[in-house]
Amino acid sequence: MEKRARFESRWLPYALIAPQLVITLVFFFLPASQALYQSLLVQDAFGTNTQFVWFENFQDLFRNEDYLSSFKTTAIFSLLVAALGLSISLVLAVLADRVIRGANVYKTLLIWPYAVAPAIAAVLWLFLFNPTLGIIAHWLKGLGVPWNPLLDGTDALIMVVIAAVWKQISYNFLFFLAGLQSIPKSLIEAAAIDGAGPVKRFLTIVFPLLSPTTFFLLVVNIVYAFFDTFGIIDAATSGGPAKATEILVYKVYADGFKGLDLGGSAAQSVVLMIIVVALTVVQFRYVERKVQY
Amino acid sequence: MSTPSAEPKPRMRFPVLVLMNLLPRTWRAGGREGMIENRPLLTIFTHVILLIGVAIIALPVYVTFVASTLGPDEVLRAPMSLIPGSHMIENYAKVLGEGASSNVTTAPVGRMMLNSLVTALVIAFGKIIISLLSAFAIVYFRFRFRTLAFWLIFVTLMLPVEVRILPTYKVVSDLGMLDTYAGLTVPLIASATATFLFRQFFLTIPDELAEAARIDGAGPLRFFWDVVVPLSRPNIAALFVILFIYGWNQYLWPLLITTDESMYTTVIGIKRMIAGGEQATEWNLVMATAMLAMLPPALVVLLMQRWFVKGLVDAEK
Numbered sequence: 322m323e324k325r326a327r328f329e330s331r332w333l334p335y336a337l338i339a340p341q342l343v344i345t346l347v348f349f350f351l352p353a354s355q356a357l358y359q360s361l362l363v364q365d366a367f368g369t370n371t372q373f374v375w376f377e378n379f380q381d382l383f384r385n386e387d388y389l390s391s392f393k394t395t396a397i398f399s400l401l402v403a404a405l406g407l408s409i410s411l412v413l414a415v416l417a418d419r420v421i422r423g424a425n426v427y428k429t430l431l432i433w434p435y436a437v438a439p440a441i442a443a444v445l446w447l448f449l450f451n452p453t454l455g456i457i458a459h460w461l462k463g464l465g466v467p468w469n470p471l472l473d474g475t476d477a478l479i480m481v482v483i484a485a486v487w488k489q490i491s492y493n494f495l496f497f498l499a500g501l502q503s504i505p506k507s508l509i510e511a512a513a514i515d516g517a518g519p520v521k522r523f524l525t526i527v528f529p530l531l532s533p534t535t536f537f538l539l540v541v542n543i544v545y546a547f548f549d550t551f552g553i554i555d556a557a558t559s560g561g562p563a564k565a566t567e568i569l570v571y572k573v574y575a576d577g578f579k580g581l582d583l584g585g586s587a588a589q590s591v592v593l594m595i596i597v598v599a600l601t602v603v604q605f606r607y608v609e610r611k612v613q614y
Numbered sequence: 615m616s617t618p619s620a621e622p623k624p625r626m627r628f629p630v631l632v633l634m635n636l637l638p639r640t641w642r643a644g645g646r647e648g649m650i651e652n653r654p655l656l657t658i659f660t661h662v663i664l665l666i667g668v669a670i671i672a673l674p675v676y677v678t679f680v681a682s683t684l685g686p687d688e689v690l691r692a693p694m695s696l697i698p699g700s701h702m703i704e705n706y707a708k709v710l711g712e713g714a715s716s717n718v719t720t721a722p723v724g725r726m727m728l729n730s731l732v733t734a735l736v737i738a739f740g741k742i743i744i745s746l747l748s749a750f751a752i753v754y755f756r757f758r759f760r761t762l763a764f765w766l767i768f769v770t771l772m773l774p775v776e777v778r779i780l781p782t783y784k785v786v787s788d789l790g791m792l793d794t795y796a797g798l799t800v801p802l803i804a805s806a807t808a809t810f811l812f813r814q815f816f817l818t819i820p821d822e823l824a825e826a827a828r829i830d831g832a833g834p835l836r837f838f839w840d841v842v843v844p845l846s847r848p849n850i851a852a853l854f855v856i857l858f859i860y861g862w863n864q865y866l867w868p869l870l871i872t873t874d875e876s877m878y879t880t881v882i883g884i885k886r887m888i889a890g891g892e893q894a895t896e897w898n899l900v901m902a903t904a905m906l907a908m909l910p911p912a913l914v915v916l917l918m919q920r921w922f923v924k925g926l927v928d929a930e931k
Contacts, residue, residue, distance in 0.1 A: 324821060327754055328834035334755035338763055341748040341804055348801040349770045352781035359781065413667045416660045423661070429919065430668045435926075436911035438863035438881045441904055444888060445674040448681065448897060456677055459693040490671065495926060519656065548776045552865035556885050570776045577780045578870070586780055593777040601772050 353594070359587035378588035387564065388572070388589070395568040398482060399546035406486045406542055407535065410493035415523065417494075418501040428498065435491040439484075439552035446484040447557050450476075470558070474565025477558045481566050484557060485550050493538050500534035501527065540604045547596065569593060675908070682706070682902035689898040705902045713883075720887055723903050726880040729798075730862050731910070733879055736799040737861030738854050745808035746846065750838055752809075753816040754824065771806045775867055783870050793874040802867060807929050808853055815849050816842065852925035855918045859911045880907040 360379070363372045382388050417427045434442070449457045452469045461468040470476040504527060512522050551570050554560060560567035560575055567575065573593065577586025676696075681689050683702035688695065709723040720726075751757070752764055775782060782801060791797030819842065827837040843850075868879045878886065884907060887900050915922050 324753055324817070324824070327756055328824075328828075328837070330755065330834060333834060334751040334757040334760075337751035337755075338748040340744040341767060341809065342763060344744070344800065344804040345766055345770055348782060348785060349773050349778075349804060350766070352778040352785055353773050355781035355784070356778050409667075413664065416664050416667075419660050420657065420664070423664075427664050427668065429916065431671060432919070432922075433912050433915055434671060435922075436859055436863075436915040437908050438865060438911075440865045440881050440885055441863075441907050442674075444884055444900065444904055445678050447888070448901065449674055449677060454690055454692045454694060454897065456693055456696070487671065487674065492926070495923060499927065519653075548774050551776055552863075552881070555865070555869070556888070573777070574779055574866070578783075583780065590777045590779070594772065597772045597774065597777060 356587045356590040356594075359583055360591045361584075362587075363584050374584075378584045379592075382585065382588050382592070387567075390564070391567050391569055391572045394478075394564075394566065395547065398478065398485075398550075398566070398568055399543050401482045402485045402489065402546040402550070403539055403542040405482065406489045406493055407538055409486065410490045411497050411535075413490070414494050414497035414501055415527070417498055424498070428495070431494050432491040434488050437488060439488060439550060440556040442484045442488045443481070443553040443555075443557035446480055446487070450480050472562055474562055477562055477566050481550070481553055481557050484553050485546060488553075489542060489545055493542070496534055496538055497531070500531050504530050537604075540600060544597075544600055544604075547593075547600075569596075678901045678904050681898055682905050684898050686896060686898055689901075701898065705898055706906070709899050709902045709906070720883050721875045721878060723880065723883060723906055725876060726878050726883040727906060727910075729795075729877060730879040730881070730907075732795055733798045733864065733868070734858050734861035734910075736795065737802055737864075738857035740799060740803040741805040741808050741857050742850055742853055744803060745805050745812055746843065746850075749809050749812035749816055750834075750842060753813055754834060754837075767804075767806050767809050769806075770804055775802070779866070779870065786871055792871050793877045795877075797871050798864075798868055798877070798879070799861075802861070802864065805857075808857070811849060811853065811928055812846065815846060819845060848921075848924070849928065851918070851921045852928055854925075855914055855922045856925040856929055858914055862911045 361373060361375055363374045363377065413427075413431060417424045417431075420427075437445075449455045450468070450470050452458050452471060458468050467473075468476055470480045508526055508530075509522055512526055517525070547568070548570055550568065551574070554566055554568060554571045555574075558566045560571050569589065570593065573586055573589045576582045576589065580586075677694070680696060680698050681694060682705055684695065684699040685701045688699055688701075710727075711722055711724065713720040713722045748763075748767065752760060786792060786797050786801060789797075791800070823841055824837060827841060832840070862879075863881060864879065865881055865885075868882050869885070872878055872882060875883075875886070880903065884900060884903050887903065888895050
């Protein structure tokens with residue numbers, strides 16, 4: 322789409338777009354290209370000796386047990402966050418949609434966790450699950466469930482998944498509720514007249530019509546679990562215990578910033594960039610389809 | 615004159631109907647349009663599950679609030695009380711004025727809140743301003759490299775800070791921007807999302823407005839300031855809510871570039887407070903800080919709820 326009415330100026334458009342472009346070039350393209358270049362180098366810890374090694378860093382990476390297990394951790398973590406986050410918010414949205422009159426009250430009561438920083442969410446749950454003083458840890462003890470996220474990897478993973486889901490429910494809920502409210506009531510009334518009960522109506526009409534929203538949210542949630550949960554992992558577990566919660570984004574930070582393995586960290590950055598590009602392409606292809614739908 | 619109130623109101627003859635009007639609408643048959651059939655049990659069940667959901671969502675914040683009102687010994691007593699204690703004012707005054715945790719030195723939380731506020735406001739307004747300008751250039755001018763510029767901005771969507779941590783840190787450190795407000799904000803100010811949002815919106819502004827402005831002799835900047843910006847106000851408000859939360863809640867970036875505790879943002883300050891180890895953490899003070907860290911963005915969401923929802927939906931288009 323193009324404008325018919327335009328302004329003419331030799332310099333003005335460049336001046337207008339300059340701030341955005343300068344920041345983009347200095348803080349996005351320069352570092353990203355350095356990451357690309359660095360990923361092909363091997364450097365000793367003091368930066369005195371640098372060698373160009375082509376794709377050796379990548380080969381090392383995919384031979385590295387730690388990296389492969391971090392991939393696995395990330396996959397489990399993202400699937401759990403997306404699956405739990407989507408199903409809980411879908412249930413809440415369907416129920417809130419049923420009670421239109423109270424829906425806005427429930428909406429207000431459910432959306433505010435969006436405003437909580439991931440790291441703060443982590444601290445809140447860390448406190449609840451703290452094995453010596455946490456309330457939930459105490460309840461679990463009462464039920465005879467052994468619980469110690471500071472020592473047990475599975476417990477730690479459960480804790481960060483819960484914190485991540487808790488924070489994302491509000492976002493999913495809003496989009497599901499909007500999706501549900503845009504389904505024509507006449508369709509559902511017609512099904513009801515034909516004798517379909519609430520469960521059958523949901524499975525055969527509502528859920529299929531909601532599938533574009535669900536798919537969109539699935540991509541958003543996976544991106545969220547991959548990248549935006551850095552604060553949760555760092556504040557709650559720092560990747561531990563014994564790297565049980567070390568997701569890919571955290572590993573880039575830990576290896577590069579704490580371990581000072583520049584080439585390896587850069588190669589990990591490049592792998593992550595490829596994942597982001599893939600997810601973005603999926604998202605945009607879907608957006609195109611939504612326009613036709 | 616006819617007799618205005620001679621007839622008794624019909625409903626007064628049916629006291630049961632009057633009573634029914636006092637019931638919540640949803641309990642009555644056909645209470646709301648679109649409610650397909652009336653199933654009171656299902657409706658009660660719906661409310662019960664929703665209330666349980668609300669309670670579970672609220673639980674961590676309630677416990678945090680209670681912990682922030684307890685004394686240093688009360689908070690360590692397992693299980694902790696679920697009724698607020700009497701140390702609220704004392705705890706909040708202490709963290710705001712002096713900071714928390716004897717084991718790690720941190721700046722007063724008041725100072726951190728100020729840092730967070732400056733960061734959030736500069737990021738939000740910075741993103742909005744430079745995106746308004748660049749979207750205006752892209753939509754209202756035809757110039758060389760226009761398409762290239764558009765794509766350069768677009769590609770940044772695929773380069774989140776998280777994937778270029780080290781080199782970005784190096785650039786900022788070379789520019790001498792560590793431990794400064796500029797370092798906290800400027801690298802995060804470029805925004806593809808905001809630029810696209812404004813571009814989409816500008817394309818819907820009728821061409822007649824720009825033509826009329828031209829005929830009246832108004833230049834592009836005059837048109838931008840007097841017509842485009844006022845028309846964009848709803849979009850600006852919606853974006854502001856989202857970007858304020860984004861800026862306030864930044865974590866990885868301030869974690870990397872702030873080493874001076876007087877430059878910590880509130881979110882980073884909390885992380886530093888719990889880093890001292892299990893025994894030494896003063897949880898009542900940490901929790902008071904957590905409440906303070908959540909308050910401003912939560913208020914923005916609740917008070918500007920309409921803009922918040924619009925902003926979320928727009929940003930994902």
